[in-house]
Amino acid sequence: MKNDDPHFRTLWYRVLAALLGAAFIPLVTIGGIFSIYAVSIFKTRTLEMLVRDATLRQWHLDRFLQDRILELGWVARVPSAILTDQERFDAYARDLIRERPWMNDLAIFDLDGNQLAYTGHYARQTGNYSGREWFRKARDAGSCISDMELGNRQLPHISIAVRGQGRLQDLIIRASVDSKQIHRQMNPEQKAFFSANVFLVNQNGRYQIPPPSGGQIMGPSDIGAQDRFDGIQTRTDGDTILMTTWLQAAPWILAVHYEKDAVYAPAVEMRLLSLWALLIGGFLIVCFVLLTADALVSRLEATRQRIGHLNRQLRRSSFMTSAMELGTGLLREIIDRLSSITVAAQWLETHLADNLTPPVNEDIRQISESATVGRERLNQFLSIFDQQTSMITAVNLESVVKTLLTWLQQELTLRCIRVEWEVENDLPEIRSDEVKLRHAIQNLLINAIHAVNQHGVIQITLSRENKGVAMTIADNGPGIPEAEREKIFEPLYTTKSDGTGLGLPVARDVIQALGGSLILLQTTSAGTAFRLFLPCDLGASPVVAGATDANAET
Structure with missing residues (x-):
């Protein structure tokens, strides 16, 4: 909290807890559900991949074994004269085994189990094979792939046998395959x-x-x-x-x-990634929540201070109102006394003029004029505080400004401020509320006087523009700092210790209500200029050339 004010400390904690709860509860809930769902989907897809992997291995091995049976079937079609003659069979089988490295050996048997021919990497073993299971199955079913066996040579292998039907006799053709060939087929290169x-x-x-x-x-x-x-x-x-x-x-x-x-290693990585995402997201949320809570409470503190300032201004305004109610009665009594002085002076001029010397007559005349002017000024001053009904009439803007300058003349004289005029000839009258308009222009002039302070110049320009009248009030004061330009039209914003922060906002609201516009035309270290536009007809509100938002102008 930038403003560590105990007034908002509890609120700061509550806002922080509420924002953190509102952010973390959905984050943890949705993140947890998504993580569990993603891991579940991953495991399901992984099991499907494992099934495809096992199916691929099965397909490779089945195809290998089926192809071997087909190859032996082609061997069975060779004429019996070649298969049963050892010398001729050797010549045929050596080339066959060399071209097919899966074969360890190749043997020919008759249906009684007697070995008729043999070629292979091992020495020929004679004997009867009718008791072997693979022999019986091949003879009865036409083909057989045996379980792993040691055989006569005590070497692990499987036997693949087929029954061939020749013209003279049926034969059993058998080839042995060692375990390495089988193992190689169970592990294809494309495994998952x-x-x-x-x-x-x-x-x-x-x-x-x-x-x-x-x-x-x-x-x-x-x-x-x-x-x-x-x-x-x-x-x-x-x-x-x-x-x-x-x-x-x-x-x-x-x-x-x-x-x-x-x-499931990727699933673990996914969970770790989700955890890191949660931690990083939580850190960012905490930072954002801290900044948001701090900003909210800081604005509340600033608003509280502005409200306190406004309360002080309201109390001051209440005091001034009470004082004005008392002062109004005193001023009316003074007006009555001035009226009596005027009447007395006029009576002296009428009845005693012949009996008095010229210097005395001149003094009486000056007394009468001064009393009259004083009474008129007091009446004008009191008219400001009279409750008047809003009325749209023809208003001469130049006359309104001159009246205000007359009221402010003493302030201008004491501060040594010079007012320069530039008024276009034949300036049209506008239809507006003179009382409200005078109040708005008065705020602008008072701001210009306070900006100049002493020994300065205020320039007022009146000109006809786009079916209306434009007025520019410029001063050669210090200007408005860039950081404050966007806030000058905000209610209650002020940089003066005794200011109310209502002068410019009220002036803009009044002028906009009268169909016009008020913008900050320019501000530099050499001074500030405000531009006011009012249409001649209150019902028409034309767009002023060059009139944009005050923030854009500054």
């Missing part, structure tokens, strides 16, 4: 989250491809045995999110583990 742990389990819950974080091939997993389901299942367990889905090409479950901290 690089921090995911991907693994495969069979329908009994045993690892086919274990996760990088731990587990053994063909060892038990945490998923356990599951029945086939459609789509993707989502399970949240502690700090991880697990997505599971069945492959279409093989009886395996693709499982993807996501770390919550990595997945």
Whole structure:
């Protein structure tokens, strides 16, 4: 608070609390709701992205396995003479394996499980394979992708087998694929989250491809045995999110583990950003509220001071009114006495003129004239305080100004102020309220006298302009400071210790009520000029050329 006045201290605290409450309650409520809603939407969209990521991995692996079955199907169309002859098969299969790096080896079996031909990276193992599960399924169903197995060489691999129908006999074509090829297909380059742990389990819950974080091939997993389901299942367990889905090409479950901290890291950042936004917004609001409350209370304090000043002026005006009521009676008594002196002087001139010397007659004449002039001046002065009905009449503006200067002549003489006139010839009369107009011009002249103070000049210009009469009152006083120019027409604003702050506001209101305008024409360190315009006809209110808002003129 700039004005630390105890009178408004409690009000300042109340205004501050009310503004802070009105600002922070909606901010915190709306911000909290928006933050919770935004985080909820983000989590929902993130889960949708995780589902798409798991679906993409499933699609890549399914397509890889289905393409391998199709390739073996093309091999099955090769003539049986080539497939069953080891030498000819070696020549054919070596090129085939070199072109297809996913193949570890390629073997041909008859329907009884006997190995007829073999080519691959390992030594040929003879024996009967009719007891192998993949063999039985390929023979019965036409194709098969086996679970992960060690085989005779104790190396983990899967077997992909298809049954080919030849002219002479049906054959089983089998290729083995190691776990690295499968793992590579589960992690495509276009994956959404690089921090995911991907693994495969069979329908009994045993690892086919274990996760990088731990587990053994063909060892038990945490998923356990599951029945086939459609789509993707989502399970949240502690700090991880697990997505599971069945492959279409093989009886395996693709499982993807996501770390919550990595997945929801942007949500945490969003909350921190919302918190920072709340803190910064709260700081700005506090600053704004402090400035607003301070400005409001400061204006209230300034208004209270102006009201106190106005109360003092009203008390002074009340005292002056009471004094004038007493003074009016005294002045009327003086007028009566002057009237008696005038009558006595005239009687002496009439009846004793022949008996008196010339010097005495001249003295009597001067006494009579002085008494008459004094009575007229007092009558004019008292007429100002008479309650007169507002009346629109023809008014000679020059005559009104001269009358006012006559009343102010003694003040002008004592202050050594010279009045310079410039009046246009044949100045028209205006229809206006002479009493109100005289009061407004009187305020302007008194302000000019106070501005000049002593040994100065007041210039008055009267001219015809735009179906009316314009008057300029200029003085060579110190001028109006720039900081105060916008306030001079505000009621109760004054820079004088004994001023009321009503002179210029009342003058402008009166002149505007009479259809005219009053503006601050110019003000510099060399003086101030006010410009007054009044239309000849009170019903017409033409726009004065160059007349703009007082603030713009200054």
